[in-house]
Amino acid sequence: MKNIDIERIKKDFPILSVKPHGKRLVYLDNAATTQKPIEVIKAMDKYYEELNANVYRSPHYLSVLSTQAYEEARERVKKFINAKKEESIVFTRNTTESINFIAYTWGMKHINEGDEILLTIAEHHSNILPWQMVAEAKGAKLKYVYLDENFRLSMKDFKEKMSEKVKLVAVQHMSNVLGIINPVEEITHIAHKYGAKVLIDGAQSVPHMPVDVQKIDCDFFAFSGHKMLGPMGIGVLYIKEDLLKEVPPFLRGGEMIDEVYEDYSTFAPSPLKFEAGTPNIEGAYVLISAIDYIEKIGLTNIYKHEGELLEYGLQKMKELDFVKLYGPKDAKERGGIISFNVEGVHPHDVATILDEEGVAVRSGHHCCQPLMRYLGVPATVRASFYLYNDFEDIDALVEGLKKVRKWFK
Amino acid sequence: MSDLNQLYSEVIMEHYENSPHRRELKDATHKERGHNPLCGDDITLYLKMNGDIIEDASFTGHGCAISQASTSMMIDLIKGKDKKEALRLVQEFIDMIHKKDVNLDELGDAQVLQGVSDFPARVKCALLAWKTLQEIL
Numbered sequence: 001m002k003n004i005d006i007e008r009i010k011k012d013f014p015i016l017s018v019k020p021h022g023k024r025l026v027y028l029d030n031a032a033t034t035q036k037p038i039e040v041i042k043a044m045d046k047y048y049e050e051l052n053a054n055v056y057r058s059p060h061y062l063s064v065l066s067t068q069a070y071e072e073a074r075e076r077v078k079k080f081i082n083a084k085k086e087e088s089i090v091f092t093r094n095t096t097e098s099i100n101f102i103a104y105t106w107g108m109k110h111i112n113e114g115d116e117i118l119l120t121i122a123e124h125h126s127n128i129l130p131w132q133m134v135a136e137a138k139g140a141k142l143k144y145v146y147l148d149e150n151f152r153l154s155m156k157d158f159k160e161k162m163s164e165k166v167k168l169v170a171v172q173h174m175s176n177v178l179g180i181i182n183p184v185e186e187i188t189h190i191a192h193k194y195g196a197k198v199l200i201d202g203a204q205s206v207p208h209m210p211v212d213v214q215k216i217d218c219d220f221f222a223f224s225g226h227k228m229l230g231p232m233g234i235g236v237l238y239i240k241e242d243l244l245k246e247v248p249p250f251l252r253g254g255e256m257i258d259e260v261y262e263d264y265s266t267f268a269p270s271p272l273k274f275e276a277g278t279p280n281i282e283g284a285y286v287l288i289s290a291i292d293y294i295e296k297i298g299l300t301n302i303y304k305h306e307g308e309l310l311e312y313g314l315q316k317m318k319e320l321d322f323v324k325l326y327g328p329k330d331a332k333e334r335g336g337i338i339s340f341n342v343e344g345v346h347p348h349d350v351a352t353i354l355d356e357e358g359v360a361v362r363s364g365h366h367c368c369q370p371l372m373r374y375l376g377v378p379a380t381v382r383a384s385f386y387l388y389n390d391f392e393d394i395d396a397l398v399e400g401l402k403k404v405r406k407w408f409k
Numbered sequence: 410m411s412d413l414n415q416l417y418s419e420v421i422m423e424h425y426e427n428s429p430h431r432r433e434l435k436d437a438t439h440k441e442r443g444h445n446p447l448c449g450d451d452i453t454l455y456l457k458m459n460g461d462i463i464e465d466a467s468f469t470g471h472g473c474a475i476s477q478a479s480t481s482m483m484i485d486l487i488k489g490k491d492k493k494e495a496l497r498l499v500q501e502f503i504d505m506i507h508k509k510d511v512n513l514d515e516l517g518d519a520q521v522l523q524g525v526s527d528f529p530a531r532v533k534c535a536l537l538a539w540k541t542l543q544e545i546l
Contacts, residue, residue, distance in 0.1 A: 021412075346473035348448050349417075352531060356413050364448045372449075378471060379449035407417050408474070 003304040006390045012037040013388050023358030026396045031176045031384035032362055033226045043289040047282045066281055073284035076291050082212040087270040090237040091279050095203040096126040098222030098237035101250045103130030113139035115167040120145045121374050122175045125367040127201045151328050153182050166196045173205035177366050178327040179337030188217050208335050209303040213238055230290035234283030244270040251276040302387045306336030309385045313338050313394045322405050336385030345408040347381045357400040415524030425474040428481035434467040443541030445533050450476040454541050461491045473534050480538035482519040492546050499539045
């Protein structure tokens with residue numbers, strides 16, 4: 001554990017002292033949601049104890065504080081993903097809402113009959129269903145880029161499917177099942193040559209590796225707070241600055257207006273135009289503490305740490321001849337996620353037996369049914385790491401899997 | 410590991426691994442698919458009805474040990490019964506899984522699934538076949 005002080009970090013997460021079934025908690029379900037450090041938990045209290053008020057509306061002391069906190073959160077997120085302008089940062093509920101936002105606004109306005117939307121087969125349902133909706137409503141066509149023999153996105157297939165007909169490429173930065181990190185910079189560069197816009201689902205990348213939206217040069221970028229040590233119910237949508245006018249408002253109502261008449265209205269400038277109604281001010285405020293924590297440890301250190309865990313985990317699991325792994329054989333360009341199955345045992349049974357040992361993993365299709373079908377499995381077990389996991393956690397997983405084998409011979 | 414002993418008892422594993430009912434029923438009068446979209450349990454239930462009597466029944470599909478064993482045990486229980494009695498037993502089983510007082514002996518092998526009621530995440534696995542049968546009848 002040379003990259004981070006793991007013992008100290010573990011102490012920052014009170015939930016890690018919970019004892020499921022009397023065992024030490026080994027939390028390996030970080031791709032679903034992450035646990036929160038004490039600083040983040042305290043920030044929730046602090047918001048309601050010291051600065052709760054609605055934003056932008058009232059001139060009183062508390063409202064000024066909450067508005068400052070909300071705008072500070074926007075500023076911090078802007079820096080965190082290196083966006084050019086604060087106007088580009090829109091607070092949503094989560095990644096799903098951010099993607100739906102673009103589908104219902106930009107998508108419904110700019111995607112037309114005969115156009116194509118290009119996705120990858122490994123997308124999460126939240127980056128498939130909104131585009132199925134647009135395609136159905138507008139008579140557009142969905143196309144998928146498939147994987148190569150090493151479970152990585154086939155850039156050959158991508159290049160073959162790109163054409164002037166493609167209006168949008170919607171692609172995940174990191175797969176929540178395979179852990180593969182897609183070459184989003186190259187994808188964006190190629191898509192732009194054909195005049196297509198690019199949306200990146202960054203739900204799995206932003207918490208685990210440095211992300212620079214200017215360097216990627218994507219048009220839209222979506223991620224969630226709860227997968228990066230932050231609270232539930234706060235997410236981010238990044239819209240590139242030159243598209244802010246082209247994207248219509250999503251929800252309409254309070255806070256997003258300039259002037260309202262009986263039969264028409266004008267809108268506030270971005271980002272307020274995109275944030276109708278009282279936003280999740282508490283969530284945005286607490287997100288600052290999550291970003292503080294991540295920056296204190298350092299995303300590069302977190303990425304390296306998870307890389308070590310991944311390499312160790314892959315090596316240990318390859319030694320179990322009854323375990324089948326899904327994903328690239330190597331740990332390069334890959335996040336801390338291992339999907340696998342135990343020969344002849346349904347993932348749900350595996351997860352239940354592991355749970356009895358205190359090991360929390362997810363089993364199922366991981367909201368990726370098209371990928372499961374492509375891999376030819378109904379479901380998998382998934383272990384996903386974060387900064388508070390260590391080699392001992394992986395050893396516990398491996399020991400748990402040996403117990404699974406004992407139950408199901 | 411006593412809880413797991415209850416969940417993966419010998420009877421359950423026997424039904425899971427060697428169910429005599431796992432086959433397609435060629436002359437079925439009813440066929441219904443049941444699945445749990447979140448976990449991937451997926452079964453197809455076949456019934457051959459003669460009037461109100463369930464003359465034969467079988468299943469195909471895949472899923473966890475609990476869902477598959479539960480389906481097999483259910484077929485054991487309802488084969489030869491009439492529709493009304495089968496529905497009554499289905500309700501007994503559902504009540505058992507929801508920790509209500511029931512006459513366990515009436516449920517045959519399926520009573521060993523009582524332990525599932527202590528695993529909330531697995532309740533829907535145990536209920537899949539029974540809910541599917543309710544749909545058919």
